[in-house]
Amino acid sequence: MSYLAINHVTIRGVAACVPQRIEENKDFSGLSIEEYEKYRQSTGIERRHCAIHDGSLCTSDLCYKSAERLLEELKWNKEEIGLLVFISHSADYKLPSTACILQERLGLPKDCMAFDSPLGCSGYVYGLAITSSLLSHGFIKKALLLVGNTQSVYASPKDKSTALLFGDAGSATALEYDEDTNETIHFQLYTDGSGKDALIVPDGGCRNPFNEKSLLYEKFEGGNERTRLHEILDGMSVFSFAISQVPRTFKLLAEHTDISPKNNDYLLLHQANKFICDKIRKKLKFPEEKVPCNIKNYGNTSAASLPLMMVTELSDNLKKQKLNILMTGFGVGLSIGTVRLTTDKIVCPPLLTI
Numbered sequence: 001m002s003y004l005a006i007n008h009v010t011i012r013g014v015a016a017c018v019p020q021r022i023e024e025n026k027d028f029s030g031l032s033i034e035e036y037e038k039y040r041q042s043t044g045i046e047r048r049h050c051a052i053h054d055g056s057l058c059t060s061d062l063c064y065k066s067a068e069r070l071l072e073e074l075k076w077n078k079e080e081i082g083l084l085v086f087i088s089h090s091a092d093y094k095l096p097s098t099a100c101i102l103q104e105r106l107g108l109p110k111d112c113m114a115f116d117s118p119l120g121c122s123g124y125v126y127g128l129a130i131t132s133s134l135l136s137h138g139f140i141k142k143a144l145l146l147v148g149n150t151q152s153v154y155a156s157p158k159d160k161s162t163a164l165l166f167g168d169a170g171s172a173t174a175l176e177y178d179e180d181t182n183e184t185i186h187f188q189l190y191t192d193g194s195g196k197d198a199l200i201v202p203d204g205g206c207r208n209p210f211n212e213k214s215l216l217y218e219k220f221e222g223g224n225e226r227t228r229l230h231e232i233l234d235g236m237s238v239f240s241f242a243i244s245q246v247p248r249t250f251k252l253l254a255e256h257t258d259i260s261p262k263n264n265d266y267l268l269l270h271q272a273n274k275f276i277c278d279k280i281r282k283k284l285k286f287p288e289e290k291v292p293c294n295i296k297n298y299g300n301t302s303a304a305s306l307p308l309m310m311v312t313e314l315s316d317n318l319k320k321q322k323l324n325i326l327m328t329g330f331g332v333g334l335s336i337g338t339v340r341l342t343t344d345k346i347v348c349p350p351l352l353t354i
Contacts, residue, residue: 002187002188002189002190003186003187003188003189003252003253003255003256004129004133004185004186004187004189005184005185005186005187005256006129006132006133006136006184006185006187007136007181007184007185008135008136008138008177008178008179008181009132009135009136009175009176009177009178009181009185010175010176010178010181010183010344011173011174011175011341011343011346012074012174012175012176012346012347013070013073013074013173013174013346013347013348014070014171014172014173014174014307014310014311014318014346014347014348015066015067015069015070015073015171015172015311015347015348015349015352016066016169016170016171016172016304016307016308016310016311016312016351016352017062017063017065017066017069017169017170017171017351017352017353017354018049018062018167018168018169018170018298018308018351018352018353018354019049019050019051019057019062019150019168019353019354020049020353020354021049021050021051021052022047022048022049022050023047023048023049023050024046024047025039025040025045025046025047025048025164026046028160028163028164030223031160031164035160039160039164042273042274042275043164043165043273043274043275043295044273044274044275044277044293044295044296045164045165045273045274045295045296045299045300046296046297047296047297047299048152048166048167048168048297048298048299049167049168049169049298049299049353050150050152050166050167050168051150051152051153051168053150053152053153057150057354058090058092058150059088059090059091059092059098059148059149059150059168059170060086060091060092060098060101060102060105060146060170061170061354062148062150062168062169062170062171062354063086063088063102063146063147063148063170063171063172064102064105064106064146064170065170065352065354066146066148066170066171066172066352067102067106067144067146067172068106069172069349069352070172070173070174070347070349071106071144071174073347073349074174074347076142076174078106078107078108078109079109080141080142081108081109081112081142081143081144082109082111082112082113082139082140082141082142082143083112083113083114083131083134083135083140083142083143083144084099084102084103084106084108084112084113084114084115084143084144084146085099085114085115085116085117085127085130085131085143085144085145085146086098086099086102086114086115086116086117086146086147087116087117087118087119087123087124087126087127087145087146087147087148087303088116088118088123088147088148088149088303089118089119089120089149089151089302089303089332090148090149090150090151090153090154091116091118097114097115097116098116099114099115099116099146100114102114102146106144108144113134113140117130119303119332119333119335120149120151120199120302120303120331120332120333120335121270121272121302121303121305121329121330121331121332121333121335122189122270122303122329122330122331122332122333122335122336122337123147123302123303123329123337124145124147124171124303124304124305124306124307124327124329124337125187125189125306125327125328125329125337125338125339126189126329126335126337127145127147127173127303128145128173128175128185128187128337128339128341129187129189129337129339131143131145131173131175132175132185135175135176135177136177138177138179140177141176141177142174142175142176142177143174143175143176144172144173144174144175145172145173145174145175146170146171146172146173147170147171147173147303147304147307148168148169148170148171148301148303148304149168149169149170149301149302149303149304150168151166151168151231151301151302152166152167152168154166154201154229154230154231155230155231156217156224156225156226156227156230156231158217158224158225158226159220159224159225159226159230160222160224161222161224161233161235162226162230162231162233164299165233165273165299165300166231166299166300166301166302167298167299167300167301168301168304169298169301169304169305169308170304171304171307171308171311173307174347183341183342184257185339185340185341185342186253186256186257186339186340186341187337187338187339188249188250188252188253188336188337188338188339189336189337189338190245190249190335190336190337190338191333191334191335191336192241192245192333192334192335193333193334194334195237195241195333195334196333196334197232197234198233198234198237198238198241198332198334199231199232199233199234199238199331199332199333199334200231200232200332201228201229201230201231201232202228202232203227203228203229204228204229208228210229213228214227214228214229215227215229216228238272238276238331238334239275239276241330241334242272242276242279242280242330242331243276243279243280243283245330245334245336246280246328246330246336246338247280247283247284249328249336249338250284250326250328250338253338253340257340258340259284259326259340261284261285261286261287261290263324264290264324264325264326264340265290265317265321265323265324265325266290266291266292266314266323266325266326267281267284267286267290267291267325267326267327268291268292268306268309268310268325268326268327268328269281269291269327269328270305270306270328270329270330270331271293271294271295271298271299271300271301271305271309272300272330272331273295273300274293274295277291277293277295280328292309292313292314293309293313294308294309294312294313297312298312302331302332303329305329306327306329308351310348311348311349311350311351312351314348315348315350318343318345318346318348319345319346319347319348320345321345322342322343322344322345323342323343323344324340324341324342325340325341325342325343326338326339326340327339327341
């Protein structure tokens, strides 16, 4: 596993945005009251904010609104921003990179480094690692990390395993080089590509290009139907991976920094589903009051789930206090990103909507 220790970098603020449109899981066609209750109890999800996938609202729009609001409250001079990182697997186009589009749209300088990374559930922590690593040298002073997904586009409307699970969100995190900070950001990163088939959209890429069969619906166990342009979710494989390997990354992180419940204010877990999060929380021996959850109203928002949870559940404390926070994102790849960091009275606007 990869361990990183980053010095001289501070998070200055975080913002998040979701679509106004809400899908209630109880209204899903073909779902009985009994089936809905069973699903709600196991996953914790009751509703999700979802875009209409006609091109009118993309991940970049959610991230753009988050970034504009964050920069406004920070009162940052955009000319001083030297780095923009966009983390998403729902980019605007096959090419060019969405980061290039956002650089121009946000009015950032042309000598700003800008690039995409198509990571999923672990993407926020990986994005923090990438961005803080580049900032730590001191040549770039300020950066924007834009993380989000409108991944409900990959869910078949006839597949209960994904259609009831995924929500959409975008976020912006402002980071700055800070010579005077004594805080170290500790990362533990993990990849197991042998599990790639556990979460995958089979067609539409270069390996399996779009073809005449890509749009045909196939029937699967439980009456679910999907095409090869929809996401396949092997729930049991993801569950086994999460409850075995996520605690292991924390054990390795503990070799370098303090991860005890006593000395950390919060543990933020990627909102995969309530059952998985409860299992991990108990393995790490954290009390419920230190492990916030927002999956009830937002579903699984992939890479956006951690910054979204900071905004929806921790906003007041983030603005008023110094906090030690543990975070982990895990899933598609298969991939895990775990981090321990400190925030100190950062900017955190209320949740935005479009």
